[in-house]
Amino acid sequence: PILNSAISAVEIALWDILGQAVGQPVWKMLGGRARRKMQMYVHAGGTTPADYARNWAKAKEEGWTAAKGGFLRPRGLVVDPSRDVRDALARLKAVREAVGPDFRILIDLHGFPTPPMAVEFCAGAEPYHPYFIEETTQIEDVDELAHLRSKTRVPLATGERLFTKYGFAPICARHLVDYVQPDVVHCGGILELKKIATIAEAYRIQLAPHNPQSSVSTLASLHVDTTAPNFAIQEISRPPTQFFQDLFRGAGPVFKDGYALIPDKPGLGATLDEKIAAKRPYVPANRPRMRFADGAVTDH
Known part of the structure; x- marks a missing residue:
């Protein structure tokens, strides 16, 4: 994964250099547009059902038409499967009631549920019509995903931990998901993202790139999105802050009514304004790990 991320970074930079050298945007060099605007989704979360309802309603008020959250949030980082699924479904119910029937709710399970937890949650989520449920299982076990696929009717998505077209081809060939989520800064870069989209299109699977990253990766993703016939929706954590607007000298996508141009x-x-970038040095982050009640570590 680390090597592939480094390759992706260099590949994206080379596309930018080539485009500037020939005076063309990347999307035009990829073959031209299939659409002029791309639907986006932002992140929304909370702790209690009331928190979730309030935060998702706020996203809707801001003009977004879709949002994603991690509804499975163990209390105190200690996993209790039955309790945690009940809590998650209570949050989901509150969100659907807050945003109405047309707002698109995307759910990220981060791959940590046990198979029974995933089956139970997906069954409970059906009445609330999620747009998709992401990373319901550990993607390393494709047969586990196939098992869940046979047990649920909700749309499934995966891909942030898959690399290159060879990682996605078996998932697509078996129709194990409805949406693929390659991340342009990890999957191999812009051209590899385009190839993955093409493979998915052959199996009538839609493209929904993973992207909780910076304005650079958002732009790189959007250049592919606008060219891909099977593009569905694009992730963004939140619109760029004033710092990022200054960092990129006001350039970048324009967000309006839940879409990006x-x-x-x-x-x-x-x-990039390198002087502004120097004012914000890298700060290492410390992420606590979730555990089961007996102390065993679970993935998140």
């Missing part, structure tokens, strides 16, 4: 400028369409 990308620039026609050469390359990716953004220029």
Whole structure:
């Protein structure tokens, strides 16, 4: 994964350099647009059902038409399967009541539920019509995903931990998901993302790139999205803050009514201000790990 991420970074940079050299945006070099705007979704969360309802309603008020959250949130980082599924479904119910029937609810399980937890949660989620449920299982076990697929009718998505077209081809060939979620900064870069989208299209699977990243990866993803016939929806954590707007000198996608428009400028369409970047050095993060009641570590 680390090597592939490094390759992705270099590949994205080379597309930007090429586009600036020939005076063309990346999307045009990929074959041209299939659409002029791309539907986006933001992140929304909370702790209690009331928190979730309030935060998702706020996202809707801001003009977004879709959002994603991790509804399975163990109390105190200690996993209790039955209790945690009940809590998650209570949050989901509150969100659906807060945003109404047309708002698109996307759910991320981060791959940590046990198979029985995943089956139980997906069954309970059906009445609330999620747009998709992401990473219901550990993607390393494709047969586990196939087992869940046979047990649920909700749309499934996966892909942030898959790399290159070879990681996605078996998932697509077996129709194990409805949406593939390659991440442009990990899967191999812009051209590899385009190839993955094409493989998925052959199996009538839609593209929903993973992207809780920066404005650069958002732009790189959108350049592929606008060219892919099977594009569905694009992730973004939140619109760029003032810092990121200054960092990229005001360039980048324009967000309106839940959609994004990308620039026609050469390359990716953004220029980095290195002086502003130097004001925000990297700070290592410490993420606590979730555990079962007996102390065993679970993935998140």
